[in-house]
Amino acid sequence: MTKPDASSERPLLVLASASPRRLELLGQIGIVPDVVAPADLDETPGAQEAPRVYAERLAAEKALAVAAAHDGAFVLAADTVVACGRRILPKAESVEEARNCLQLLSGRAHRVYTGISLVKGGKQITKSVVTRVQVARLSDADLAAYLASGEWQGKAGGYAIQGLAATFIRGLNGSYSNVVGLPLNETANLLKGSGFPLYQAPDS
DSSP, X not given: OOOOOHHHHSOOEEEOXXXXXXXXXXXXXXXXXXXXXXXXXXXXXXXXXXXXXXXXXXXXXXXXXXXXXXXXXXXXXXXXXXXXXXXXXXXXXXXXXHHHHHHHHTXXXXXXXXXXXXXXXXXXEEEEEEEEEEEOOOOHHHHHHHHHHTTTTTOBTTOOTTTGGGGGEEEEESOHHHHHTOOHHHHHHHHHHTTOOOSOOOOO
């Protein structure tokens, strides 16, 4: 008798994100999405929209948009927001934008919110995670060196904690992986709670 193909029994997982950091983080806990399908949405914050609400809304909208083309699959989306108080910082696209973000964060604490949303079988669950990050006071030389690195490009708040900017971080309260782009504990629990087989034995 032919043994069933184990891979055919696994549910399909779609990651609704183009972020290489999220792919790496999922790989860290043994999850490799079957499909990567980023959603193309307007990411402009609403007037007076709070950072946590914004992160959850974008994650939910991305998951729903991608789920429409992947019926029956688990569709996971996330959105990470860096905020000073209620001010949502941009994903830096220019040196000046990155410099403004870093000067604002210098010597003070800020919060990083990640909204995560999972759609499966017409059901959607969305939640968010927050981490408090304390940045050291940055000198002009610190700023110049970091801006010259180009590492800030496309990063929320103008920095990547997993890179050179790690030297700027004095303290962190909460999930480190959340600041990178995906809170792994909460994501794993969300997938498991929805019936996704997080831990799988290798095919024999």
